[in-house]
Amino acid sequence: MPQTYEPIATVNPSGTTLVTFSSIPATYTDLRIVANVIGASAGNDVFMYFNGDTTGTYDQEFMTQNGGSPYPGNYQNTQYYWSAPFSYTSTTRPIVLIADIYDYAGSKFKSILTTTGEGEWPQFAMAIWKSTAAINTIVVRCGVNFAADSNVTLYGIKAA
Amino acid sequence: MITRATLSTIEQGLPKYRSMLAGNAAYIPSGWFSIATTTASGGESSITMSSIPSQYSVLIVRINAQVEAGFQNNNGISIRFNGDTGGNYARQHLTASSSSTSANGTSGASSMPVPGDVFPSNTRANYFGVAQIIIPDYADTTKTKSLVFHAGMNVNIDTMRYARKGGGLWTGTAAISSITFLPQYTFAAGSTFSLYGAI
Numbered sequence: 001m002p003q004t005y006e007p008i009a010t011v012n013p014s015g016t017t018l019v020t021f022s023s024i025p026a027t028y029t030d031l032r033i034v035a036n037v038i039g040a041s042a043g044n045d046v047f048m049y050f051n052g053d054t055t056g057t058y059d060q061e062f063m064t065q066n067g068g069s070p071y072p073g074n075y076q077n078t079q080y081y082w083s084a085p086f087s088y089t090s091t092t093r094p095i096v097l098i099a100d101i102y103d104y105a106g107s108k109f110k111s112i113l114t115t116t117g118e119g120e121w122p123q124f125a126m127a128i129w130k131s132t133a134a135i136n137t138i139v140v141r142c143g144v145n146f147a148a149d150s151n152v153t154l155y156g157i158k159a160a
Numbered sequence: 161m162i163t164r165a166t167l168s169t170i171e172q173g174l175p176k177y178r179s180m181l182a183g184n185a186a187y188i189p190s191g192w193f194s195i196a197t198t199t200a201s202g203g204e205s206s207i208t209m210s211s212i213p214s215q216y217s218v219l220i221v222r223i224n225a226q227v228e229a230g231f232q233n234n235n236g237i238s239i240r241f242n243g244d245t246g247g248n249y250a251r252q253h254l255t256a257s258s259s260s261t262s263a264n265g266t267s268g269a270s271s272m273p274v275p276g277d278v279f280p281s282n283t284r285a286n287y288f289g290v291a292q293i294i295i296p297d298y299a300d301t302t303k304t305k306s307l308v309f310h311a312g313m314n315v316n317i318d319t320m321r322y323a324r325k326g327g328g329l330w331t332g333t334a335a336i337s338s339i340t341f342l343p344q345y346t347f348a349a350g351s352t353f354s355l356y357g358a359i
Contacts, residue, residue: 004356005192029197029354030222059314061321063256072256076316102224102290108350111224111290113310124256126278126312126323132286159222159354160194 004160005032010153013146015040021154022137026105028156031135035097035152037142039089044143046087046095047080050110050135054079062114062125080141081129083114086121089144093119100157104135192220195355202228202349209355210338214299216357219336221293223311225351227343229281232318236277236344239293241305241336245270253309253326258319271342272330275311278322282348289313289322298336305330 008031011019024031037046049058056077063072064086075082087095099114110129116122129135140152193216196209212219227235240249249272252265266273279289291311298305307330312323330336341353 003191004194005358059316059321061256061258061312061314061323063254063261063323063325070254070256070261072259072261074256074259074316074321100290100292102222102288103352107286108288109286111288111312111314113290113292113312115310124310124323124325126290126314126321128287128314128316130286157192157222157356158194159197159352159356 004158006156008154008156010151012151014148014150015145017142017145019140019146019152020137024136024138024154026134027158029103029159030157031101031104032155032157033097033099033138033140033152034155035140036150037089037095037097038147038150039091039142040145040147042088042090044089045082046084046089046097047141048083048099049080049139049141050129050131051133051137053131057130058127059130060125060127062123064121064123066120081112081127084116084123087116087118087123089142090118091147101135106134107132110135190359192356192358195357197352197354200347200349200351202347204347206340206342207347207353208338208340209353212337212339212355213357214335216299216359217296218358219295219298220356220358221339222354222356223275223291224288225279226282226288226348227279228346228348229344230283232281232283232315232320234277234313234320234322235279235281236273237275237279238271238273238342240271240340240342241330241332242334242338243340244332248331249328251326251328253324255322255324257322272328274307274309274326274328275324277344278311278313278324280313280315280320284315284318287313287315295336301335302333304333305336
């Protein structure tokens with residue numbers, strides 16, 4: 001019985017704001033991004049976009065909090081999937097991000113479930129990329145340069 | 161030592177290898193393994209995955225679905241284990257929806273409303289709701305079964321936006337050998353239900 005959850009690629013970025021996974025094979029059912037992001041400076045965000053599309057096609061609903069009441073929010077028609085809103089980069093405290101992209105090679109809009117966490121502002125979200133194109137490229141973008149010890153891994157999940 | 165594959169090993173489908181060196185313990189690789197996937201053709205009032213093998217530590221269910229509702233709404237999907245229709249299910253969840261939060265719970269239910277009402281109708285082409293459900297120790301025969309889940313849908317044009325996390329309980333102590341998915345109405349064509357086992 002073959003394993004069905006396997007790493008496609010891992011990047012250890014440093015001195016750049018972009019991690020790009022290109023030529024993603026269409027042979028899986030779903031994709032998962034697992035990222036551990038440390039910023040070269042503090043106070044910036046982590047984004048994601050697909051197939052180079054930055055035309056305002058991302059919607060998301062999320063919930064977060066930081067030592068207080070639950071804080072919900074949503075964004076529509078954004079240029080990027082704002083993967084970890086309120087989780088700002090730190091030079092010492094990694095942002096952990098797990099994003100599941102369902103049926104990434106199919107012809108429906110692409111649904112994404114995301115969980116992020118760090119010392120502050122843990123978040124869960126549901127997002128959608130309003131495109132019927134198969135995802136063949138994913139860019140994970142940091143508002144500042146990734147610092148050394150950051151890592152981003154792309155996994156494939158294959159159903160029977 | 162040459163180890164002969166036994167019938168039980170083959171029937172279990174468990175990948176197990178013995179080292180070429182005598183005396184070493186059996187090696188069982190960890191990871192996820194696909195058990196089954198069902199795709200709806202449309203109109204199903206339930207979908208059941210049965211004969212779930214007991215060899216894994218954790219079950220993972222992934223859903224990507226629409227419901228045939230005839231109108232755009234947030235429609236529900238519930239689950240039932242081993243065909244148990246008794247009032248043996250409970251669920252609690254937190255939901256973010258259109259910049260508001262809500263918490264909801266139920267107990268003594270005849271099915272578990274998990275993931276619940278986060279699935280669009282097929283009147284909106286291309287919009288599907290998704291969920292992942294994680295069930296540890298599903299094959300245990302001495303304790304009740306708890307699970308956690310993450311789910312959501314986002315049909316912004318209808319202001320139907322939901323992100324949800326929660327947990328559920330089935331008070332049955334039997335090993336889970338079947339899971340039935342129950343839509344609020346009927347499943348739309350192209351809805352998929354994938355079951356994985358993890359070691």
